[in-house]
Amino acid sequence: xxxxxSILSADxxxxxxxxxxxxxxxxxxxxxxxxxxxxxxxxxxxxxVIEAIRSKTTKPFDVHLMIVNPEKYIDQFATAxxxxxTVHYESTVHLHRVIHQIKDTGRKAGVSINPSxxxxxxxxxxxxxxxxxxxxxNPGFGGQKFIESSISKIKKLKEMIVSANxxxxxxxxxxxxxxxxxxLKDAGCDVVVAGNYIFKSNDYESAIxxxxx
Ligand code: DX5
Ligand code: ZN
Numbered sequence: 001x002x003x004x005x006s007i008l009s010a011d012x013x014x015x016x017x018x019x020x021x022x023x024x025x026x027x028x029x030x031x032x033x034x035x036x037x038x039x040x041x042x043x044x045x046x047x048x049v050i051e052a053i054r055s056k057t058t059k060p061f062d063v064h065l066m067i068v069n070p071e072k073y074i075d076q077f078a079t080a081x082x083x084x085x086t087v088h089y090e091s092t093v094h095l096h097r098v099i100h101q102i103k104d105t106g107r108k109a110g111v112s113i114n115p116s117x118x119x120x121x122x123x124x125x126x127x128x129x130x131x132x133x134x135x136x137x138n139p140g141f142g143g144q145k146f147i148e149s150s151i152s153k154i155k156k157l158k159e160m161i162v163s164a165n166x167x168x169x170x171x172x173x174x175x176x177x178x179x180x181x182x183x184l185k186d187a188g189c190d191v192v193v194a195g196n197y198i199f200k201s202n203d204y205e206s207a208i209x210x211x212x213x
Contacts, residue, residue, distance in 0.1 A: 001212050002028045002190060003027060004028060004030065004031040004171070005031060005195070006033055006193050007053075008044060009142045011199075023059055025207075028060075029059055030062065031193045032061055034065050036067035036068060047073070050063065054081035062086070062193075070091055078106070078107050085110070087102075090114055109128070111125060111129055111132055112139075114138065114139065115138060126168060127166060130168065131168060131190075131191065133173055135174055139173075142196050143196040144175055146174060151187050154170055157188070158170060158187065170188055172192055177197040
């Protein structure tokens with residue numbers, strides 16, 4: 001399992017040090033939640049902050065854009081130091097165009113779906129994606145309860161990926177902990193995002209280790 005701690009739950013007053021700490025504690029990717037107060041009811045961070053923490057680790061930056069009109073900002077997020085850029089299916093009318101825009105920057109491209117969006121909506125775009133991010137909470141905040149029906153979505157998506165003979169990774173985001181990691185793994189999940197479970201623990205290393213199954 002690839003583990004991507006979400007810095008949304010980190011202590012922002014010492015963000016650089018937090019990134020160094022999770023890197024040393026075994027994080028595989030660094031998950032960065034970008035929110036604009038329009039697509040989701042919260043405002044977080046933008047390219048400036050990503051640029052500022054880029055030098056703190058060599059681990060991939062997994063950037064989750066929860067913003068409207070993501071096409072306007074792809075270049076900025078790529079230049080700031082993103083390795084993977086994920087946009088929401090629900091945030092743009094021209095998903096195919098945005099995905100190619102991301103690929104043109106040389107970064108990996110992902111699409112995320114909200115809990116109410118069925119995985120079948122990704123049928124046409126799937127061959128172009130490096131990863132699919134299944135939201136297992138409604139996006140906007142850390143520390144929410146895992147929505148159980150996400151498990152059947154992961155299983156359905158895994159079937160689509162296998163039957164199309166693709167290598168697309170399945171990432172799950174929201175309410176992930178040691179309580180549901182086995183279910184997630186068995187359903188076909190490759191990458192987990194975890195915010196509160198890691199950052200609110202007093203031992204990042206042990207929390208990350210419990211997710212690496
Ligand atoms: C929610 C974000 C998540 C969130 C996960 O909109 O996309 O990445 O920070 O936090 P936890 O693991 O606390 O649910
Ligand atoms: Zn996220």
